[in-house]
Amino acid sequence: MKWNRRTAFKGLAAWLGGSSLLGAQQAPKGSAKVYLPPAPGDDPLLDPANVMDFAPLAKAKLDPLAWDYLEGGSEDEISLRDNRDGFNRIIIRPRALTGIQNIDLSLDLFGQKLAYPILLDPAGGKNCMYPDGEVTVARAAANAKALHITNGGIQKVTEGGKGPVWFQITTGGELRSTATMKSLVKRLEDQGCAGICFTTDIMYVSHRERNIHNKFDRSWGEIGIPRDAQGRLPKPRNPERSGVYPERAFPTPTWNSVKELRSLTKLPILLKGILTAEDGARSVECGASGVIVSNHGARQLDHVGGTIEALPEVVQAVNGRIPVLIDGGIRRGTDIIKALALGAKAVCVARPYLSGLAAFGQPGVERVLELLRTELALDMGLAGVGNLASIDRSLVRIRGEQR
Numbered sequence: 551m552k553w554n555r556r557t558a559f560k561g562l563a564a565w566l567g568g569s570s571l572l573g574a575q576q577a578p579k580g581s582a583k584v585y586l587p588p589a590p591g592d593d594p595l596l597d598p599a600n601v602m603d604f605a606p607l608a609k610a611k612l613d614p615l616a617w618d619y620l621e622g623g624s625e626d627e628i629s630l631r632d633n634r635d636g637f638n639r640i641i642i643r644p645r646a647l648t649g650i651q652n653i654d655l656s657l658d659l660f661g662q663k664l665a666y667p668i669l670l671d672p673a674g675g676k677n678c679m680y681p682d683g684e685v686t687v688a689r690a691a692a693n694a695k696a697l698h699i700t701n702g703g704i705q706k707v708t709e710g711g712k713g714p715v716w717f718q719i720t721t722g723g724e725l726r727s728t729a730t731m732k733s734l735v736k737r738l739e740d741q742g743c744a745g746i747c748f749t750t751d752i753m754y755v756s757h758r759e760r761n762i763h764n765k766f767d768r769s770w771g772e773i774g775i776p777r778d779a780q781g782r783l784p785k786p787r788n789p790e791r792s793g794v795y796p797e798r799a800f801p802t803p804t805w806n807s808v809k810e811l812r813s814l815t816k817l818p819i820l821l822k823g824i825l826t827a828e829d830g831a832r833s834v835e836c837g838a839s840g841v842i843v844s845n846h847g848a849r850q851l852d853h854v855g856g857t858i859e860a861l862p863e864v865v866q867a868v869n870g871r872i873p874v875l876i877d878g879g880i881r882r883g884t885d886i887i888k889a890l891a892l893g894a895k896a897v898c899v900a901r902p903y904l905s906g907l908a909a910f911g912q913p914g915v916e917r918v919l920e921l922l923r924t925e926l927a928l929d930m931g932l933a934g935v936g937n938l939a940s941i942d943r944s945l946v947r948i949r950g951e952q953r
């Protein structure tokens with residue numbers, strides 16, 4: 551017989567079934583069955599205790615180049631560390647004896663009812679992590695009832711997933727002229743897209759030095775890492791490089807582009823990559839429906855600080871006029887509580903679900919969302935708050951802050 555964890559567990563269960571050791575776990579009287587809780591380890595999908603546990607599993611499955619692409623940040627990766635460290639400078643002030651029985655994570659966002667305040671960020675290159683990665687994630691998002699910001703293949707995604715889908719645009723041709731904007735808007739509206747997410751922080755290609763050392767060709771994110779049977783890579787046609795003077799064929803979009811886009815569609819427009827009070831205020835003036843405080847997962851300009859550090863100034867400048875969301879380093883239910891307490895309406899994540907995708911495909915993405923939202927609910931219960939509206943600034947203190 552093949553001896554693995556499953557058979558070992560079955561053997562143990564059978565032995566315990568006839569043993570008085572199991573006294574405390576006997577089924578109710580009258581039932582012949584012995585109750586055993588599902589053993590951790592029986593289904594590898596259930597092994598990760600938190601979303602960070604997916605990272606080593608993903609790393610073990612992925613080509614090392616794909617892992618570096620997924621995990622890496624830009625230059626010194628200082629902002630990458632700051633994204634996590636920022637959360638550790640915030641302390642939760644739990645409330646005792648609040649009599650919470652049910653914990654409600656639901657919210658209204660841009661006219662949609664969401665089951666919980668966790669969205670899937672746009673992420674390119676999913677095909678080097680899992681075959682047909684974008685559609686796989688869309689299906690997972692639909693099953694998990696999460697809002698998914700796709701970064702391409704919208705038609706396939708709306709067919710694949712039934713959840714609310716937003717489309718992400720960057721600086722490509724879409725915002726270059728009134729004509730290109732009009733055709734973009736028409737295409738998205740025709741395809742049933744629920745909103746537009748405009749990523750503002752990717753006007754130039756940053757130095758992701760892990761990719762530069764790996765001679766990574768961005769096209770491999772779309773086609774997968776093209777190793778031959780001997781594990782050799784072809785000569786990259788357009789590897790990421792340093793020492794190239796930054797140039798663009800067309801000017802980068804401006805606030806006027808946002809205003810014009812606003813005038814062309816009724817779809818909500820979310821500006822992603824806002825890090826300052828000035829840009830938060832400007833976003834409102836130009837008609838944005840919301841902003842995401844984001845440093846692109848620390849993959850663009852380095853040394854911009856952790857996003858949780860930037861959140862308070864953006865929230866203050868926006869002053870409740872539009873929802874403020876945040877991403878970057880969110881891995882825990884407590885991170886989400888801290889972000890909401892500092893004024894975010896919802897959070898977005900990328901690397902956690904990408905690791906889930908790489909490790910297990912669609913069920914991995916769904917499990918990551920399940921772990922995050924159940925951890926959030928548990929941490930809210932432990933903090934004595936029963937719904938999102940009850941999370942306010944008084945629930946946290948920044949280390950060193952006087953009260």
Ligand SMILES: Cc1cc2nc3c(=O)[nH]c(=O)nc-3n(C[C@H](O)[C@H](O)[C@H](O)COP(=O)(O)O)c2cc1C
Nearest residue numbers: 620671672673674749846847877878879899900901
């Ligand atoms: C592999 C990868 C690819 C990404 N691609 C995009 C992209 O195409 N467009 C974009 O706006 N952001 C992109 N991002 C940034 C994420 O949308 C998000 O801002 C960030 O990763 C959130 O931080 P987290 O990964 O710590 O959760 C990417 C992030 C990763 C990790």
